Amino acid sequence: MAGENAESVQTRTFDSVTLDGRENPLTFTSVRKWSCTILVTVMTAVIAFCSSIHTAAISSVQETFSSSRTVSTLGVTTFLLGFGSGPLLFAPLSEVYGRNLVYRATLLLFVLFNLGCALSPNIEALLIFRFLCGFFGSPTVTNSGGSLTDIWPSSHRSVPLALFTAASFLGPVFAPIVGAFICQYTSWRWCYWVVLILGATVYVCMFAFLPETYAPRLLQLKAQRLGIEYSRISLKVMIKTNLTRPCIMFFTEPILFLLSLYMAFLYGILYLDFTAYPYVFQEIRHWTPGISGLTFLGIGIGMALASASSPYINRIYSYYVRKLGSHTPEARLPHLVILAWLIPIGLFWFAWTSSASIHWASCVVAGVPFGIGFVTLFLGITSYLIDCYGRYAASALAANAILRSLFGAVFPLFSRQMYENLGTAWGTSVLGFVALAMTPMPYVFYHYGPKIRARSAFHRMTMDLDKIAEEREGLRSA
Known part of the structure; x- marks a missing residue:
């Protein structure tokens, strides 16, 4: 009992430490x-x-x-x-x-x-x-x-x-x-x-x-x-959690699995483009390496425009927070329902203007809608996952990042063979059709996300932990 009392005193003492x-x-x-x-x-x-x-x-x-x-x-x-x-x-x-x-x-x-x-x-x-x-x-x-x-x-x-x-x-x-x-x-x-x-x-x-x-x-x-003792979670336990929890969440959480697959596919396309663009502009159009590199400005401009529009996207989010409620993660998705279509549009546009017989500007400009859709989707989906999983968001994002890196690692390896066998038009169109099949995901999760979250073990645990934290904060205030 004396040990327990001493431990509780130490815990309360550490809990009293604040950053002023x-x-x-x-x-x-x-x-x-x-x-x-x-x-x-x-x-x-x-x-x-x-x-x-x-x-x-x-x-x-x-x-x-x-x-x-x-x-x-x-x-x-x-x-x-x-x-x-x-x-x-x-x-x-x-x-x-x-x-x-x-x-x-x-x-x-x-x-x-x-x-x-x-x-x-x-x-x-x-x-x-x-x-x-x-x-x-x-x-x-x-x-x-x-x-x-x-x-x-x-x-x-x-x-x-x-x-x-x-x-x-x-x-x-x-x-x-x-x-x-x-x-x-x-x-x-x-x-x-x-x-x-x-x-x-x-x-x-x-x-x-x-x-x-x-x-x-x-x-x-x-x-x-201040000379106050505190308990620290074992590093071994934390590393074990970091290794196991993302895998468990990835295979048991439909929201995380499907949206991570979507993001990983888009990330793979981005890194595939880094080998596809040189093929299209150096080998088909016979440009020099330096000038062909400038064609990435289309994607870059699209990404910059998407980043600059974040204050306006935040207004859309604020509107849907008022409409759906402050604890509704789906408020992150409405603008993605429309902007997600820019990804297949950009891919098909690039695919069928990559021929040397078509002016180069059209092929370069095709990167703009892809860049806009790419950044807005990554921002929106990342925020949605954070809102869904709260205290377990780090594990959710870790699973997302691992899958994304795997896709980015693999896609450049088959890009050249794909273009040599299928041609740039049909090779990119294959990616466009897969992106087109995934495009409805923001719409699906906007409408059915609450029902799916209700069955999510990690989302329920997040909500329970938040309630406990709010109750403790209320007791402290009292």
Whole structure:
């Protein structure tokens, strides 16, 4: 009994520790919040940039190491395999040691392994270093969203998260443009020297100016300074949970399974485009690598327009919150019912204007609707999953990210064979028909989501935990 009383006193004592004034990331000044947001966004952009810059170097790597085109393309695959597996380890580490320690350790290793890519003596070394770049670069992207939610309340997150999303996807789009000019005028190794320079610059800025923002870690540090003991969940338990819960949720939650499959397919198409566009513009239209890289601007402009429209999308969300209720995740979906159609439109448009007999501008502009639909779907579906699963959202997003990375890793490997066998028109049309079959998903979940959620074990547990938290908060206030 005495031990139990002592433990309860310690628990109450730790529960009494709060972050006051400038200690609380949510009360940072606007200048400090935006400086953190910009820094985190730039970190994300650098890793995303690295993920696809290899696509511009595939032909040069093939020539340098006398490897097959498929093996040379594996530089994209191995990066994304590392990128998909890294969060399973680094997510629990960030919950134990905070965001900053993980950022500082992994981003440094990311920079060093890019040095390895630049100096690779053979294709095997390059592929291994690419995997390690993805593995150690992954927390800089996957934990960055958490850093933004640490400092921005839910009512003010739309613009910061839109910038984060834009960085996540504009980085891969602009990398082949830069990489194409590098490979045309100098060695492919300079693709990795450029990433190394960017990564090292961002690392120095992050180390100097980014504060710790994870509130539970800040509370632990404050408790240590005050000499208060607290219980900590075992890292082994957290890693085991991170490995098992996403798999369990993926195979038992229809909402997560179907929407993750949808997002993964679109992500796969994006990375397939990084090898498809050079085929269409260099081999069919006979453009130089640098000029053909500029064709990605169509997708980039679409993504930028979607990111810029986030305040207007937030108004639509606010309207449907009032209409459906504040605890209704389906308020995230109405605009997607319409915008999802832009994906198959863009694909079919690209497919049937890729012929050399049709003006190049039409083929490039086809990327704009794809870019708009891509970003709005990713933002909307991610927000919907977070609202559906609440405290289990991290596991839901982990499952989503793993599947997405697998699709992105595999799709570039068969793009060239698909286009050579089917032609660009029918090859892209196959993707368009699959996207067309998936397009009704936002409509289906908008209308039937509440019934599906009612049968979801993890959603029910989330609601129960929220009720308990509200009751405890009410007791504290009383």
